[in-house]
Amino acid sequence: xxxxxxxxxxxxxxxxxxxxxxxxxxxxxxxxxxxxxxxxxxxxxxxxxxxxxxxxxxxxxxxxxxxxxxxxxxxxxxxxxxxxxxxxxxxxxxxxxxxxxxxxxxxxxxxxxxxxxxxxxxxxxxxxxxxxxxxxxxxxxxxxxxxxxxxxxxxxxxxxxxxxxxxxxxxxxxxxxxxxxxxxxxxxxxxxxxxxxxxxxxxxxxxxxxxxxxxxxxxxxxxxxxxxxxxxxx
Amino acid sequence: xxxxxxxxxxxxxxxxxxxxxxxxxxxxxxxxxxxxxxxxxxxxxxxxxxxxxxxxxxxxxxxxxxxxxxxxxxxxxxxxxxxxxxxxxxxxxxxxxxxxxxxxxxxxxxxxxxxxxxxxxxxxxxxxxxxxxxxxxxxxxxxxxxxxxxxxxxxxxxxxxxxxxxxxxxxxxxxxxxxxxxxxxxxxxxxxxxxxxxxxxxxxxxxxxxxxxxxxxxxxxxxxxxxxxxxxxxxxxxxxxxxxxxxxxxxxxxxxxxxxxxxxxxxxxxxxxxxxxxxxxxxxxxxxxxxxxxxxxxxxxxxxxxxxxxxxxxxxxxxxx
Numbered sequence: 293x294x295x296x297x298x299x300x301x302x303x304x305x306x307x308x309x310x311x312x313x314x315x316x317x318x319x320x321x322x323x324x325x326x327x328x329x330x331x332x333x334x335x336x337x338x339x340x341x342x343x344x345x346x347x348x349x350x351x352x353x354x355x356x357x358x359x360x361x362x363x364x365x366x367x368x369x370x371x372x373x374x375x376x377x378x379x380x381x382x383x384x385x386x387x388x389x390x391x392x393x394x395x396x397x398x399x400x401x402x403x404x405x406x407x408x409x410x411x412x413x414x415x416x417x418x419x420x421x422x423x424x425x426x427x428x429x430x431x432x433x434x435x436x437x438x439x440x441x442x443x444x445x446x447x448x449x450x451x452x453x454x455x456x457x458x459x460x461x462x463x464x465x466x467x468x469x470x471x472x473x474x475x476x477x478x479x480x481x482x483x484x485x486x487x488x489x490x491x492x493x494x495x496x497x498x499x500x501x502x503x504x505x506x507x508x509x510x511x512x513x514x515x516x517x518x519x520x521x522x523x524x525x526x
Numbered sequence: 527x528x529x530x531x532x533x534x535x536x537x538x539x540x541x542x543x544x545x546x547x548x549x550x551x552x553x554x555x556x557x558x559x560x561x562x563x564x565x566x567x568x569x570x571x572x573x574x575x576x577x578x579x580x581x582x583x584x585x586x587x588x589x590x591x592x593x594x595x596x597x598x599x600x601x602x603x604x605x606x607x608x609x610x611x612x613x614x615x616x617x618x619x620x621x622x623x624x625x626x627x628x629x630x631x632x633x634x635x636x637x638x639x640x641x642x643x644x645x646x647x648x649x650x651x652x653x654x655x656x657x658x659x660x661x662x663x664x665x666x667x668x669x670x671x672x673x674x675x676x677x678x679x680x681x682x683x684x685x686x687x688x689x690x691x692x693x694x695x696x697x698x699x700x701x702x703x704x705x706x707x708x709x710x711x712x713x714x715x716x717x718x719x720x721x722x723x724x725x726x727x728x729x730x731x732x733x734x735x736x737x738x739x740x741x742x743x744x745x746x747x748x749x750x751x752x753x754x755x756x757x758x759x760x761x762x763x764x765x766x767x768x769x770x771x772x773x774x775x776x777x778x779x780x781x782x783x784x785x786x787x788x789x790x791x792x793x794x795x796x797x798x799x800x801x802x803x804x805x806x807x808x809x810x811x812x813x814x815x816x817x818x819x820x821x822x823x824x825x826x827x828x829x830x831x832x833x834x835x836x837x838x839x840x841x842x843x844x845x846x847x
Contacts, residue, residue, distance in 0.1 A: 316820065425834050429838045433831070517654055
């Protein structure tokens, strides 16, 4: 259960952090509100999940890169707005289906998932709406959205790797995810990316503490102040 | 006040003015469809737009610390605050739009430097404690300024201020509580809190604007009941509120001339450096270029996103969000 709480908690923590980087940089004021809103929801989920595994601040601020269990997808840099939306689409559809399953079960994550699934439904809707607008918007937005979907595709396979202590029907999860993503992508006049959803070397790597290069830099920024004042409370 | 539409052409301006003046004198609210003097409209557009711009630019100094917040609780509080500021900007642009100027036009004026934002946001946030000092002092000064605006003669602005002031008071308490945690924390944390207060105190006092003798818009704004108190009155009120709060925080205010004046029933305080204030207003503060640069960049880099949304809406009917 600790491994699973860390995996889900780190996913939420890291993606929340990335979305927090958008503050003051969004393309339109309404998106400042929306992105911060999603980031806050995810941070709330992260705090609940990490608290199931131990002390939230110790886990967030004092673990090193190799001990984080988030999927590589959520640590990917924001890039342009299309890149951020593609990451949101892939992740929020996954999280929505996953939390739906967890909420329906009686495992340790059912209470959290039951509450969070409503938030995640909103995140998913937000990502889908923007995928449609960008995909079926202008020539430029279409090209950017397609590039973003292609670039992040390789990180999606990991979302369906087994996680110790997380009891879900992974086949159903994968099938549901693929159907939902395909439907939105096609409606947005875009193409589902070709190629492997995850190469052998990426499969499950984040869950084992193997991350991509930008992640260490992200943690350095996130943890710097906390680590500079050992034992202080804030 | 609903007696006259703007196109009630039969009556002359003098008659309109008499009705307007009577409504203001009777503490009635002026609403968007009411007749109002052109100068009243222009003053409100300027003030509300600058207020909106301040919310938007004001996100930057605080957002600067979101990715470095030292605990998850503080991070959540800060994210929520920056989100609220974007929301306040949205209310205020809506209020300004009721006066006939669109948000795009106002943003354009901000980006081209034709409209200003509060000078306070041209100061840098150098440590985590600055987030607390902004909450306590900057939001505190803003509230002192804004609470009387809840009774402003222009209805949409007054109603926006009621909502904004509720949230701002919450932020201000959170800022105070952040500083209190630092002040009672380790020696290094206490020093960090004191340093932040030392740097933010005088700029916060400048937020009330120039001294009454030099405030060009004040008299007219007070006559129109847009403003209710003079700059110096509000500044004095703020100082009187802050002194005991600083004492209970265990922090000092960086002013050797600050002392209670029994006779006046107020605190006397030292002279403000108005040269610095004018300099910051003219664009020469520490962060003016950086703030407006980031704002312009976000807008320019987001152009293709806004174009995509517009193109999609044109193809598919009204946008869904």
